[in-house]
Amino acid sequence: MDKNLNIRGVFTLLGMLLIAVPFKVEAHHSARITYDMEQFIEIEGQVVSVFWRNPHVLFTLRELGVSGDEVLWSVETVPAARLSRVGVTSDLLEVGGTVRIAGYPGRRPGRGVYAVNMLIEDGREILLDTPVAHWTDNTIGTGTDATPGVAGADPSLGIFRVWSTDGSFLATETRFLTGGGDLNYPLTEQARVAQAAWDPLAPDNPFLTCTPKGMPIIMQQPNPIEFQNLGNEILLKMEEFDTVRVISMEEGVSEQPSTPLGHSVGYWEDSALEGRVLVVRTSGIDWLYFDQYGHQQSEAIETLERFTLNDAGSRLDYELIVTDPGLFIEPVVLRKSWRWVPGDRVLPFNCTE
Numbered sequence: 001m002d003k004n005l006n007i008r009g010v011f012t013l014l015g016m017l018l019i020a021v022p023f024k025v026e027a028h029h030s031a032r033i034t035y036d037m038e039q040f041i042e043i044e045g046q047v048v049s050v051f052w053r054n055p056h057v058l059f060t061l062r063e064l065g066v067s068g069d070e071v072l073w074s075v076e077t078v079p080a081a082r083l084s085r086v087g088v089t090s091d092l093l094e095v096g097g098t099v100r101i102a103g104y105p106g107r108r109p110g111r112g113v114y115a116v117n118m119l120i121e122d123g124r125e126i127l128l129d130t131p132v133a134h135w136t137d138n139t140i141g142t143g144t145d146a147t148p149g150v151a152g153a154d155p156s157l158g159i160f161r162v163w164s165t166d167g168s169f170l171a172t173e174t175r176f177l178t179g180g181g182d183l184n185y186p187l188t189e190q191a192r193v194a195q196a197a198w199d200p201l202a203p204d205n206p207f208l209t210c211t212p213k214g215m216p217i218i219m220q221q222p223n224p225i226e227f228q229n230l231g232n233e234i235l236l237k238m239e240e241f242d243t244v245r246v247i248s249m250e251e252g253v254s255e256q257p258s259t260p261l262g263h264s265v266g267y268w269e270d271s272a273l274e275g276r277v278l279v280v281r282t283s284g285i286d287w288l289y290f291d292q293y294g295h296q297q298s299e300a301i302e303t304l305e306r307f308t309l310n311d312a313g314s315r316l317d318y319e320l321i322v323t324d325p326g327l328f329i330e331p332v333v334l335r336k337s338w339r340w341v342p343g344d345r346v347l348p349f350n351c352t353e
Contacts, residue, residue, distance in 0.1 A: 031076075031129075033200040033207065033292060035104040035114040043073055043113060044100040052090040053352045054079040055210065055240075059093060061101070075101060077115045077128045081223065081239065081347045086141040086148055088126055097121055102134050108201065116143070145222035149341040155313030158275030162226045162346060163316050163338035170220050170320065170334040186329045191295060198294030207292050210351035212241035214260030214287025216303050216320055225338065226346045227278075227307075234266060234278070242349045247280055258286035258299070269306070280305040290327060298326025315339050 031037075045063035057080050061073040080090070093099070100119040106112030117134040118126040125136050127143030142148060147164035187195070199205075206213070213221075223239035236245040247266040256263040262285035269277040282303045290297050301324035308317045320334045 031104065031114045034108060035106055037104050039105050040102065041105055041113065042100060042102045045073065045098065047093060047095050047097050047099060048072065050090065050093050050095060052080050052093070054081055054349050055351050057083065061099070071111060074110065074112045075115050076112065081349065082145065083141065088141045092120055092126065092140070100135070147224065147341050147344050149344065151314055151339045152342040153312040153314035153340070155309065155311065157313060159227045159278060159307055159309050159316060160229050160275065161340060162224050162344050164224050164341040164344045165222045166337055166339045168336040169222070170336050185295065185332060187295070188325070188327060188329055191327045194296045195294040200294065206289070210241070210353050212243060212260065215262045215282055215285045216322060217289065217291055218243055218261070219320060224344050224346050237346050239346045239349055241351055256284060258284040260285070260287040276309045278307040290322070295327060298324055300325055301327065313340070
């Protein structure tokens with residue numbers, strides 16, 4: 001069987017799966033918003049410029065067209081922080097070098113592409129945003145969000161440490177795309193109308209910029225998180241957008257002004273489980289979008305989170321219950337988990353437009 005046809009079949013399957021689950025780069029903005037996942041193209045050319053930064057690495061590629069004219073492509077891929085964790089560094093993409101990329105063309109006017117595979121001059125293939133090699137088995141990187149390394153186990157540390165992504169995302173059995181293209185949440189009628197009118201390419205879409213995300217979508221971010229114990233407060237530090245959530249551990253704390261992250265109050269589920277099972281209630285969330293598919297939250301949205309350390313002290317399980325009478329006709333439950341990889345850190349994000 002022709003290898004290219006076989007690989008294209010794999011990507012067709014992956015594309016179908018991506019319709020059923022959130023695309024993995026949803027952490028900063030969904031590639032599905034600005035790129036056409038129904039098409040898969042290859043481009044070869046010379047690197048003209050490189051912007052190695054978050055939220056996405058960008059570079060310009062000069063391709064020689066069929067008629068001999070030069071065509072410039074704007075290429076986008078995953079964040080620099082994610083690539084650095086798997087051994088992909090900026091020196092592998094040098095100005096003047098020739099590379100081949102495979103990915104999805106842009107929906108906007110102009111020549112843009114989201115790269116998932118890249119073949120560099122020394123014959124190695126960089127797995128950017130897929131674990132599936134396209135040209136060769138001589139690869140660099142992993143193509144996934146999961147932090148590499150050997151997982152550790154130590155229940156004595158409790159939740160207060162850095163937790164690394166295991167590649168999971170916020171998921172629920174009711175979250176899938178219907179034939180009409182809508183996520184099958186239990187939406188209110190007004191939410192369905194608002195979602196149908198949503199334009200993902202509108203210039204005020206915050207997911208197309210470095211605007212820090214609010215609750216609860218920020219919990220979707222696929223990078224490491226860290227819990228720090230300050231006594232009356234717990235800080236939850238997240239890599240994406242250098243976000244810091246403050247969780248008050250004092251009962252009866254007065255309500256605060258609404259903010260994108262809301263006002264969070266936490267407690268240990270049981271005194272015997274202190275440091276092991278943290279429950280957090282959040283209200284006062286001033287953030288419009290529940291996800292990157294146009295589902296708009298109301299001011300009445302509240303969340304209940306449960307962070308549970310497993311008995312071995314190797315995994316942190318997460319449950320998120322979202323109640324919003326303006327968006328859902330019933331509460332929505334989503335789940336994910338993290339694992340402990342000793343030595344991993346929450347890196348500076350330093351988002352750049």
